[in-house]
Amino acid sequence: MAKTVRDVISNRKEIYCISNQASVAEAARYLKDRHIRAAGVCNLSGKVIGVISQSDISDKVVAENYRPSDVMVQAVSSQNLVKIGAESGCQEAARVMNENGIYHLVVEDSDGKFLGMISLRDCTMMRAEEESERAEMLKDYAFPRY
Numbered sequence: 001m002a003k004t005v006r007d008v009i010s011n012r013k014e015i016y017c018i019s020n021q022a023s024v025a026e027a028a029r030y031l032k033d034r035h036i037r038a039a040g041v042c043n044l045s046g047k048v049i050g051v052i053s054q055s056d057i058s059d060k061v062v063a064e065n066y067r068p069s070d071v072m073v074q075a076v077s078s079q080n081l082v083k084i085g086a087e088s089g090c091q092e093a094a095r096v097m098n099e100n101g102i103y104h105l106v107v108e109d110s111d112g113k114f115l116g117m118i119s120l121r122d123c124t125m126m127r128a129e130e131e132s133e134r135a136e137m138l139k140d141y142a143f144p145r146y
Contacts, residue, residue: 003126005093005107005118006086015116017042018073020049024061025068027052038104040114041077048106048114050077081106086115094123 016039018030031039031054041050052073060076061068083106084093093105097120107115 002089002091003130004086005084005088005090005105006115008090008118008122008126009086009107009116012116015114016040017046017048017114018052019044020072020074020077022073023069024052024057024066024071024073024076027073028054028057028068031057037119038117040106040117041073042114046114048081050074050079051081051104051106051117052077053104083108084118085110090118090123090126093118094120094127097123 014034016030016034016036018027018039018041020041020043022030027039031037031052038051038053040048041052043049050073056076056078057068060066061071082096082100082102084096086107086109097103097105103120104117105119107118109115
């Protein structure tokens with residue numbers, strides 16, 4: 001059975017979101033400490049208004065020789081959010097990322113509440129798991145144990 005985005009993110013312990021008031025240096029530490037490549041950027045009321053990724057930090061700050069401690073997250077985070085609903089399939093999420101040339105999607109429920117993010121890697125891993133389950137099912141069908 002095809003897995004949904006909710007299936008992928010449901011076992012996560014934390015929803016990663018950093019304040020838009022944080023510096024890029026703080027964001028870099030936040031990503032590093034949590035072993036993640038991107039996080040939501042939230043305003044003071046907790047609404048997601050952007051996404052900050054390692055690419056944003058390296059391309060827009062470090063490569064331009066700006067000091068990460070002097071640049072605010074809001075200035076370099078991606079503001080044009082590409083979102084997906086939690087009930088969408090992983091294959092749909094991968095298609096949306098591919099079409100938009102991005103590696104992470106903001107996940108929202110039907111009320112627009114931020115539930116976290118899903119990555120292209122997450123979708124690839126879920127697809128591999130589905131294929132493994134399918135192969136096992138076919139093996140059991142083709143070679144029944146009597």
